[in-house]
Amino acid sequence: MTRDKGNLISGVCLFSFGIYVISVAAKLPYIADVGPGPGFFPLWLGIGLVLFASGLMFASFASSGNRAKNESQSWKTSARALAGWLAMMIAIALLSRIGFALSFVILTMFLIVALDRRPARLAVAVGIGLAVAFHLIFVIALDVSLPVGPWGF
Amino acid sequence: MDALGNLLLGFSVALTPVNLFWCLVGVVLGTVVGVLPGLGPAATIAMLLPLTLKMDHTTAIIALAGIFYGARYGGSTTSILLNIPGESSSVVTCLDGYQMARQGRAGAALGISAISSFIAGTVGVLGLMLIAPPLARFALRFAPPEYFALMVLGLAMVVFLAGESMVKALLAMLVGLWIASIGTDLFTAESRFTFGQMKLLGGVDFIAATVGIFAIGEVLVNLESRGGAEIFKLSKGLRNLFPTLQDLKDCRFAFLNGSVIGFLIGALPGAGATVASFLSYGLEKAVSRHPEKFGTGVIEGVAAPEGANNADAGGALVPLLTLGIPGGNTTAILLGGLILWGYKPGPLLIQEHPELFWGLVASMYIGNVLLLVLNLPLVPLFAQILRLPYYVLYPLIIGISIVGVYSVNNSPFDVWMMGLFGLLGYLMRKLDFPAAALILGMVLGDGLERALRQSLMMSQGDILILATRPISGTLLFIAATILCLPAIRKVRFWRVAAVEREG
Numbered sequence: 001m002t003r004d005k006g007n008l009i010s011g012v013c014l015f016s017f018g019i020y021v022i023s024v025a026a027k028l029p030y031i032a033d034v035g036p037g038p039g040f041f042p043l044w045l046g047i048g049l050v051l052f053a054s055g056l057m058f059a060s061f062a063s064s065g066n067r068a069k070n071e072s073q074s075w076k077t078s079a080r081a082l083a084g085w086l087a088m089m090i091a092i093a094l095l096s097r098i099g100f101a102l103s104f105v106i107l108t109m110f111l112i113v114a115l116d117r118r119p120a121r122l123a124v125a126v127g128i129g130l131a132v133a134f135h136l137i138f139v140i141a142l143d144v145s146l147p148v149g150p151w152g153f
Numbered sequence: 154m155d156a157l158g159n160l161l162l163g164f165s166v167a168l169t170p171v172n173l174f175w176c177l178v179g180v181v182l183g184t185v186v187g188v189l190p191g192l193g194p195a196a197t198i199a200m201l202l203p204l205t206l207k208m209d210h211t212t213a214i215i216a217l218a219g220i221f222y223g224a225r226y227g228g229s230t231t232s233i234l235l236n237i238p239g240e241s242s243s244v245v246t247c248l249d250g251y252q253m254a255r256q257g258r259a260g261a262a263l264g265i266s267a268i269s270s271f272i273a274g275t276v277g278v279l280g281l282m283l284i285a286p287p288l289a290r291f292a293l294r295f296a297p298p299e300y301f302a303l304m305v306l307g308l309a310m311v312v313f314l315a316g317e318s319m320v321k322a323l324l325a326m327l328v329g330l331w332i333a334s335i336g337t338d339l340f341t342a343e344s345r346f347t348f349g350q351m352k353l354l355g356g357v358d359f360i361a362a363t364v365g366i367f368a369i370g371e372v373l374v375n376l377e378s379r380g381g382a383e384i385f386k387l388s389k390g391l392r393n394l395f396p397t398l399q400d401l402k403d404c405r406f407a408f409l410n411g412s413v414i415g416f417l418i419g420a421l422p423g424a425g426a427t428v429a430s431f432l433s434y435g436l437e438k439a440v441s442r443h444p445e446k447f448g449t450g451v452i453e454g455v456a457a458p459e460g461a462n463n464a465d466a467g468g469a470l471v472p473l474l475t476l477g478i479p480g481g482n483t484t485a486i487l488l489g490g491l492i493l494w495g496y497k498p499g500p501l502l503i504q505e506h507p508e509l510f511w512g513l514v515a516s517m518y519i520g521n522v523l524l525l526v527l528n529l530p531l532v533p534l535f536a537q538i539l540r541l542p543y544y545v546l547y548p549l550i551i552g553i554s555i556v557g558v559y560s561v562n563n564s565p566f567d568v569w570m571m572g573l574f575g576l577l578g579y580l581m582r583k584l585d586f587p588a589a590a591l592i593l594g595m596v597l598g599d600g601l602e603r604a605l606r607q608s609l610m611m612s613q614g615d616i617l618i619l620a621t622r623p624i625s626g627t628l629l630f631i632a633a634t635i636l637c638l639p640a641i642r643k644v645r646f647w648r649v650a651a652v653e654r655e656g
Binding site: 006007010014017021024028029032034035036037038040041042045048049052053055056059075077078080081082084085088089092095096100104107108111112115116117118122126127130131134138142144145146147 | 189318320321323324327328330331334338340341343345346369372373374376377378379544545547548549551552555556559560563565568569572575576579583584586602605606607609610614
């Protein structure tokens, strides 16, 4: 995807977001009994978003002819990053159910085995090692409570 | 009694074995608390406050203050090594500190952070000692219009945080301002942009957002390439693990800038160390001979904000001790402690209890020396963290982020938010939107809106109140000048180009 296409998509998204902010702010009181209301600030924020997003979209059109500036942004490798992100979000979802230690070990195994294609034994060793270190430092030494699973850790 | 005589009294109090011991305990604990994201000095001081009831009161305030300014030292460590801001005031340090680490200069970054913190912390203590009462009286002149103007001046720093595109920086800043508006409106108790979530009534947790954007965002970017890539260069030899004489020379203005700005902003209740660090960074970039290098690993970009957030600690004690006005969460708890011990913080505190005030001032000198002595030798040790293979480092960063964010409120929701902000941080990097501008908006949004609405209430809707008061008018003029800088530079560039074409 070229830089200008990226700018255009960002501009469209932020323009739409600005419209959303304005629509919500318009439902809130602009003026309250004691001065500006809760809708005052967000309304002007939304207007600013719409204006600057329009500027970004315009700039992407204006420079789209300039091939020298319009280098490609690499999005092909984003699949790995997004897979990692998704794995992290699943681990976060599992925090309350199976506890921090186990969800962290599973996440570590995914990152090392699935994304990095390294041996599972290494992944287990790293995951358990780090989980134990976190437990010793945070739970034992610093008395921080972490989510615990049904097995007590 | 003059200042020198008072200081000697203070040292006679601070240099007792008991007070020295508790000063050491305080600064070490503060450093540890500052290093780890999520664990803040406010919560630590609150937890230890009951234990201090049995202590001598001067000893207690020395220990608790040690935690307060010690945390500012520690906050830079994870910012530089792992791109995780340990404290909210260390966010700006991530911008250049982490880049320095990637270039093999983690040691230099950690070292200059400790040195700058020492210098600025000492200046902060000097300021507290010499000009606390008149500065506090000046700070009282800051009403909502002045605070609004100060926040606008802070937002004007977006000019120095923008990369190639000012429009993208402004958009990021506006999104940050919007995030700050999420939650319950302070004036009318109406909920805004909470999407029906009770947990958002209190707003978005700042630590969750910053850790997500910086730390998780960075991990996601690095996950794009599979194995083998050396993410961090590591310097060999002990000498390369510390700042060089040239580094110290390059940072001369940064030391001064951070000290003065940090102390002055710290003396304003509610302004915050994060504002001080952004302003200091912006000023450093503005006067630099190579501003385009900021954000790529420039040592002044570490020295200035780290100095500011340490001098801020001294400044924050000015309104607390002279007027009984706390500037933030941590000083509010310190105020609670003073009241609990039977003191009345205010204009008479210094006269009625000179041993408390001067003992504290002297202990801060000692504490700053202790922090430098403790932190500098640890620099090579901390830098070894970067030797960890990336398949250990990334899970470590994610783990610390999850634990740090969870520990703030014991809330899985905050960890969810961290994950979402992590995705946002990743997308912002891919699309060249500066994350620092978004954080700037988040930091200042709440204060900006509150000050603006209070100002308009004061003036019954007349917006000219912001420009007609001398201090706010001056600050707004400076902010407007800064905002016009890109346009001025562009006009100058066109004129030079036109002259060259004609020539």
